[in-house]
Each structure stands twice: as C-alpha cells, then as structure tokens.
C-alpha cells in the first residue's frame with residue numbers, strides 16, 4: 001500500500017514526462033488511465049510496464065478538440081468509467097512545432113499551440129472539476145514550462161500559453177479553496193525525453209535555442225523525467241493539500 005493507494009488518475013499525454021508520472025504514481029498505488037493523441041503504441045507499451053492492475057486503459061484524446069476532451073474526461077466519459085471516477089488529473093500536453101520567430105509563424109500553428117497547451121488543459125480542468133468539488137477532494141497538476149516565466153526565443157505562442165496556465169491555476173485555486181481540491185503547475189526546464197533530443201538535433205533556431213537553454217541550466221544538465229515526476233507526485237499527494245495556485249519550476253535553477 002503506497003501513498004497513492006486507491007487513487008484514480010487521468011494522465012493526459014503519455015510521452016516522456018507522462019510515462020515517468022504513470023510509473024511513479026502506479027508504483028505508489030494509483031490506478032492510471034492514460035491518453036495519447038498520436039502515439040497509441042507508446043501508451044499501450046507504457047500500460048504494459050506498470051504493476052499489474054494499475055493500468056486502467058487508454059484512449060485517444062486531442063486536447064485541441066472540445067468534443068474529444070468531453071468524450072474521455074467529461075461526465076460519463078471513458079476515463080471516469082474505467083477508473084470509477086477521477087480524483088487526480090495530470091496534463092502533459094505540449095507541441096512539437098519547430099521554433100520560429102513570431103512574424104514568421106503560421107497563424108494556424110499559433111492556434112494549435114495555444115489550443116494544445118492552454119485551451120485544452122483549461123477544458124480538461126473544467127471537465128473534471130465538478131466531480132472533484134462534489135467529492136470534496138481532488139488534485140490537478142498541469143505541466144507547463146519555464147518558458148512561461150522566462151520566455152523562449154522562437155516559442156512566443158508556447159511561452160504565452162504556459163504563462164496562461166499560471167493564471168488558470170491561480171483562478172481555479174480560488175474557486176476551489178474551501179475544498180480539498182488543489183491545482184498547481186509544474187514547470188520543467190530541459191528534460192531528458194524524446195522531445196528534447198529531437199529539438200537538440202533539429203536544424204536552425206530550434207537546435208540553437210535548445211542547446212543554449214541547456215547550457216544555461218545552473219545544475220549543468222537536463223532533468224531526468226523521474227525528477228519532474230517526483231515534483232508532480234508531491235503536488236498530487238493528499239498531504240500537499242495546503243499548496244494550491246502555485247508554479248513550481250523543476251529546472252535545475254534555470255529560473256529562480
């Protein structure tokens with residue numbers, strides 16, 4: 001029996017950081033329902049790595065599509081049905097567009113990034129909140145980025161969306177303050193996942209900016225996904241009930 005025994009987690013995004021979250025929370029007793037947008041096989045492989053009985057299944061969810069959010073996370077949705085309700089939401093959605101200065105960024109790309117990283121998380125919070133408030137308990141952790149504090153060259157839409165998550169968490173923290181429902185943001189810096197590897201290997205602005213960002217980390221290395229998952233696990237734990245509306249950087253001191 002772990003700290004998360006009996007907990008029912010909807011994990012949106014089962015990529016590098018999402019996988020570490022699933023492994024950590026399942027090891028401590030959670031049941032986890034995971035979502036993917038394109039990587040069905042990755043989600044299935046993650047499920048197979050979790051302790052027996054802790055994987056409640058997976059579904060495709062596109063955070064940019066309100067109907068898709070409702071189908072999975074809304075009342076009567078597939079996640080709640082598989083888990084027997086949702087008391088924990090962790091959102092890890094992030095874009096994979098190349099970095100580009102704003103004047104050269106296609107408006108459709110801007111829309112996609114803001115939907116994926118801000119509107120989608122907002123719709124997900126909206127979908128799960130009534131059940132948590134009614135139950136009097138819930139934990140929401142939104143994974144953002146230190147770009148929301150510092151701004152990243154060539155990533156204006158994403159930096160804006162991440163800063164928007166801070167406002168979302170603070171506003172919803174006020175809505176839910178008289179219950180044991182909390183909402184917080186974890187902001188990673190460079191973290192050792194396929195996303196970072198792809199960006200470091202990319203041509204043009206993307207590779208240059210990421211290499212520069214990595215060099216600027218005071219601790220001198222990227223985070224391990226497990227280090228980000230540890231912060232998420234703390235904020236998702238029952239004992240973190242007095243911490244809400246906060247933004248926690250897990251970035252080796254990149255922003256302070």
Ligand SMILES: NC(=O)c1ccc[n+]([C@@H]2O[C@H](COP(=O)([O-])OP(=O)(O)OC[C@H]3O[C@@H](n4cnc5c(N)ncnc54)[C@H](OP(=O)(O)O)[C@@H]3O)[C@@H](O)[C@H]2O)c1
Nearest residue numbers: 013014015016017036037038039063093094145190191193
């Ligand atoms: N790794 C880093 O260096 C770093 C640094 C700062 C912040 N972050 C942020 O931390 C989060 C997780 O990063 P990661 O490294 O684990 O990246 P990742 O492996 O690319 O994970 C991103 C996840 O988001 C999902 N996703 C993307 N668009 C979506 C959408 N519209 N609807 C639903 N799901 C969507 C992806 O699903 P599919 O793969 O199925 O499409 C994937 O599971 C992201 O927000 C990322 O920007 C990462």
